Amino acid sequence: xxxxxxxxxxxxxxxxxxxxxxxxxxxxxxxxxxxxxxxxxxxxxxxxxxxxxxxxxxxxxxxxxxxxxxxxxxxxxxxxxxxxxxxxxxxxxxxxxxxxxxxxxxxxxxxxxxxxxxxxxxxxxxxxxxxxxxxxxxxxxxxxxxxxxxxxxxxxxxxxxxxxxxxxxxxxxxxxxxxxxxxxxxxxxxxxxxxxxxxxxxxxxxxxxxxxxxxxxxxxxxxxxxxxxxxxxxxxxxxxxxxxxxxxxxxxxxxxxxxxxxxxxxxxxxxxxxxxxxxxxxxxxxxxxxxxxxxxxxxxxxxxxxxxxxxxxxxxxxxxxxxx
Amino acid sequence: xxxxxxxxxxxxxxxxxxxxxxxxxxxxxxxxxxxxxxxxxxxxxxxxxxxxxxxxxxxxxxxxxxxxxxxxxxxxxxxxxxxxxxxxxxxxxxxxxxxxxxxxxxxxxxxxxxxxxxxxxxxxxxxxxxxxxxxxxxxxxxxxxxxxxxxxxxxxxxxxxxxxxxxxxxxxxxxxxxxxxxxxxxxxxxxxxxxxxxxxxxxxxxxxxxxxxxxxxxxxxxxxxxxxxxxxxxxxxxxxxxxxxxxxxxxxxxxxxxxxxxxxxxxxxxxxxxxxxxxxxxxxxxxxxxxxxxxxxxxxxxxxxxxxxxxxxxxxxxxxxxxx
Numbered sequence: 001x002x003x004x005x006x007x008x009x010x011x012x013x014x015x016x017x018x019x020x021x022x023x024x025x026x027x028x029x030x031x032x033x034x035x036x037x038x039x040x041x042x043x044x045x046x047x048x049x050x051x052x053x054x055x056x057x058x059x060x061x062x063x064x065x066x067x068x069x070x071x072x073x074x075x076x077x078x079x080x081x082x083x084x085x086x087x088x089x090x091x092x093x094x095x096x097x098x099x100x101x102x103x104x105x106x107x108x109x110x111x112x113x114x115x116x117x118x119x120x121x122x123x124x125x126x127x128x129x130x131x132x133x134x135x136x137x138x139x140x141x142x143x144x145x146x147x148x149x150x151x152x153x154x155x156x157x158x159x160x161x162x163x164x165x166x167x168x169x170x171x172x173x174x175x176x177x178x179x180x181x182x183x184x185x186x187x188x189x190x191x192x193x194x195x196x197x198x199x200x201x202x203x204x205x206x207x208x209x210x211x212x213x214x215x216x217x218x219x220x221x222x223x224x225x226x227x228x229x230x231x232x233x234x235x236x237x238x239x240x241x242x243x244x245x246x247x248x249x250x251x252x253x254x255x256x257x258x259x260x261x262x263x264x265x266x267x268x269x270x271x272x273x274x275x276x277x278x279x280x281x282x283x284x285x286x287x288x289x290x291x292x293x294x295x296x297x298x299x300x301x302x303x304x305x306x307x308x309x310x311x312x313x314x315x316x317x318x319x320x321x322x323x324x
Numbered sequence: 325x326x327x328x329x330x331x332x333x334x335x336x337x338x339x340x341x342x343x344x345x346x347x348x349x350x351x352x353x354x355x356x357x358x359x360x361x362x363x364x365x366x367x368x369x370x371x372x373x374x375x376x377x378x379x380x381x382x383x384x385x386x387x388x389x390x391x392x393x394x395x396x397x398x399x400x401x402x403x404x405x406x407x408x409x410x411x412x413x414x415x416x417x418x419x420x421x422x423x424x425x426x427x428x429x430x431x432x433x434x435x436x437x438x439x440x441x442x443x444x445x446x447x448x449x450x451x452x453x454x455x456x457x458x459x460x461x462x463x464x465x466x467x468x469x470x471x472x473x474x475x476x477x478x479x480x481x482x483x484x485x486x487x488x489x490x491x492x493x494x495x496x497x498x499x500x501x502x503x504x505x506x507x508x509x510x511x512x513x514x515x516x517x518x519x520x521x522x523x524x525x526x527x528x529x530x531x532x533x534x535x536x537x538x539x540x541x542x543x544x545x546x547x548x549x550x551x552x553x554x555x556x557x558x559x560x561x562x563x564x565x566x567x568x569x570x571x572x573x574x575x576x577x578x579x580x581x582x583x584x585x586x587x588x589x590x591x592x593x594x595x596x597x598x599x600x601x602x603x604x605x606x607x608x609x610x611x612x613x614x615x616x617x618x619x620x621x622x623x624x625x626x627x628x629x630x631x632x633x634x635x636x637x638x639x640x641x642x643x644x645x646x647x648x
Binding site: 025028106112 | 336356
């Protein structure tokens, strides 16, 4: 849970006065998200999200993120749209932090994932990938293949405290990933963090994607691999191939996968599991045990990584490559 | 910051369907308040607060609290009003906890208290006291005079860890309070926790009082004493008599204080400071040091207590008793 920047009413009212959205009627800190301070802002005109970008977001990346959301919204995608102030600017400063007012997206994120969520998720992700193709911005994936080894070196000496043998497992897996990582798959803008709390639904339909602050340029199919990890395992650790099939089928209704992308799914899934395993491990060993922040279990991703490492081919993800 | 009950979308939608407020459009956990889980719920009809009552609220007290809010709202007071479902009930269950949907109050609570806030605060508090006179419910103040000694006994052995000499100071002060506490002041429903984050303003006017979950039956002037502590000290510890005068003047525009109430202000203020000193001390010694919850400094109230203990009379609170 985020530690919030405290915004005074005077500062808030002066900030909102720079926009054409009427007077402030209410503003409440939202207890979701860990990267930024988010407030649900209500004015005479409606509801908005006020975001203050905290230190985990590099201010130099903000024009890329803000521009991307504007671009995707213009392409008709349901995603939060930064509001321009009267001066036309979408990004300004509040309490010494970069800040923006973003449109409010209706919907709820699914706490309990059903197979019925996965096809709409796949379609929405593919639509975002297609719409992103015309976005001129680029941003390297700092948490992609090249970022994993430095992260591993940083925390390898503490890995075995979390689970005996974890350091050796990560070292071996990293070598495999570096040797087998694909080189020439279709790439473009990916969301890179499309977990259930970033996908809003109204009933069975996706009403919007949020939180583009990990978005970057990488293989499009890597985004699918992140979702296969985040959406298709059951709480008991079992991989649900029905959900995976629905996700891939939905995706391909909008953007069919090439044979190379399809063949690469197992290694991409291993890489995606490695990425979240490493960042969770980092947070785990760097968060005090008594802290009220809910630490996410790194070993959840160690188990997912083992699953992907043992599959015999992309058919494990529920779709027969020939049939797809 | 609250640890929230996680409400699934299915549970939420089934819960909201019991009310006549349209379909859910959004629901976000609010990062304010520590006692309960609060969500800003948006439906086709508007904005509401969904509250799940967590363990610090005694379920047996809920009919008193809910009934009080309904009563005050009927008397024309701006306060959150519990919504009845289609079955007429305002209190039901969600995720195994008592839960209610409450009307949404516009306004912001003042992060930086100005003297201009204090007269409207005084008037709003007096209006609540007057409106509460016709409420038939009664609830003993478990954190009033009779509750302080048990709380002190519970933590006295750790008080000197917070500040050397604190245990002796508290013991002596408690004896004074027990000896000098008034016996026959006008009593009725008090809010008992009217801190700035429970008072919403729109511009210079109070738009509503919230969070009645400490409300109880006690001396009305004790509520004023709580506010003199919570609103009239500057961050550097100085007592701001201008704010106190504004508060008392505003209050008396609605409900004049008797000579006995006025004379009792110093001892009531000492008692109010003791109450928050003791509960903060309890939270301080029972919250792990690394926890992300912001512990409130008990010594802030030790300093306030010392201030009230040394005043020579109620004139210290900015109003000449003769002139009042």
